[in-house]
Amino acid sequence: MKRIILFVKRKRALFIFLAGFITTLLLIYPYQKAISYTSTDAYCNSCHVHDHAEESWRLSKHVDNKSGVVVHCVDCHLPPKGHGYLKAKAYHGLKDLYGYCFKDSSEYKWESKRITEQANHFTYEESCIKCHSNLYPATISTKGADSHMHYENHRETMTCLNCHMHTGHFNPNYQHAQNQSFGDEEAPKEMFQTATQVDAFENFTEQIPGSSVSFDMVAIPGGSFKMGSPEKEAYRRSDEGPQRQVSISPFFMAEVEVTWDEFLAWFGQTASEGRKELEVGTAEVDAITGATPPWGAPDQGWGKGKRPAITMSHHAAVQYCRWLSHVTGKTYRLPTEAEWEYAARAGSKTAYPFKGSPKDYSELSFWNKWTGADTTLIGRYVTYKANSDGKTQLPDQILANAYGLKNMHGNVAEFCSDWYAPDTYKKYNDEQLTDPKGPAKGWEHVIRGGSFRSDASELRSAARASTQTRDWLKTDPQMPKSIWWYSDANHVGFRVVCEVPEGNEAN
DSSP states (O other), X not given: OHHHHHHHHHHHHHXXXXXXXXXXXXXXHHHHHHHXXXXXXXXXXXXXXXXXXXHHHHHXXXXXXXXOOOOOHHHHHSOOTTSSHHHHHHXXXXXXXXXXXXXXXXXXXXXXXXXXXHHTTTXXXXXXXHHOOOSSOTTOOHHXXXXXXXXXXXXXXXXXXXXXTTSSSOOTTOOSSBOTTTTOOOOOSSOOOSOOOXXXXXXXXXXXXXXXXXXXXXXXXXXXXXXXXOTTSTTOOGGGOSOEEXXXXXXXXXXXXXXXXXXXXXXXXXXXXXXXXOOTTOTTOOTTOOOOOOBSOTTTTSOOTTSBOOSBOXXXXXXXXXXXXXXXXSOEXXXXXXXXXXXXXXXXXXXXXXXXXXXXXXXXXXXXXXXXXOOHHHHHHOOOTTTSTTSOOOGGGSXXXXXXXXXXXXXXXXXXXXXXXXXXXXXXXXXXXXXXXXXXXXXXXXXXXXXXXXXXXXXXXXXXEEOOTTGGGTTOOOXXXXXXXXXXXXXXXXXXXXXXXXXXXXX
């Protein structure tokens, strides 16, 4: 009897084991099939229907290469197994499912997502390293080895995408090499022989001699204003105060930021003088020194012409002003921070020179983020994150402020001549300041105004920022780094001011 009972128990246990084993197989099989199917390129492309996704992938070195190796979507856009693969797959899958069900793909701003800051959220460093484990193969160039060494020394702030952003999705406008032909434009048939003569304090159109380029200058009357932001202004930062009463002398300011047409006039005329890198501040740098060829495409492939010039360094902007002064016989320079804010406010005392509070427009507001904000008014005056499609735009799409200046608050942020310090305003002791020029020395310079990638909170008249020279040269493979071009700052340009010639009446 005991043997029978023991046999029955064992048989039952065997049955339970086999049933469990078969059930597990039945569960694992569809699970594995589901994981496998949802990891195919076809499945990925069924949701990611935007124009550049599949086509640019097939044209990239991850598909179109001599070895015949195909790097699939999940090889880059999911981490390797053992590095949070399933967690990432679930996260991205649910996010894509939500977008597929509740959003219209035709309304996505795809271009704004094709930047390193965005791509780092859905491309994994571990996946790059898994395939490219040897950063110093025998075929690598000296500059390539220097770049990889720079990357290894700055792993906490850099990713592979800083230099290889378009490896997985081909971009015909991108090149990771020195652009020797940049600025080689066809010479115009008609050129200005002389600069514009200015005989009165009124708006004028400047002509750049030796080119067909002209630009409009606006007469900004002198006056006084409160510089900085009040303590209760929404999104105010500590470096914006305390407010100071400032008097500003009259000056001329460009209607729009320096365009590519204007900047390339300098680059083209001085190129033969600028093939040697010089140390910033040395005596050898003169008023007609030109930049060395840039690395890659400084215009990002967005176009040149009347779009604002970008990616030049603060040093290059200063040299442009010195050259412009030389060829026109006037005194052109970068605006001081005080002049910039005075011109941007155009007589206003609120956060913007148009109606509305930053809380009305900012995506930092929880309500605006989820329900949307009425940005009709701000969109008329500023090119910023909400209406830029992720790139610079032509200035004629924007209305001018009360002084006649366009896009002071957006399109690209703008260099000022002042050294930056977070406590600049605290160190001003006079109750009434006249034409302040900022600290006597420093490491970085002030930049003012928002850009095409800025939230509305960063567009306020008093908002301050500074150059970030080291961060903006991360992916420049040259040793030493260029003093002319920022490899990693496509959101900054500049606007020129012209001092009022002696003898002109400035009312």
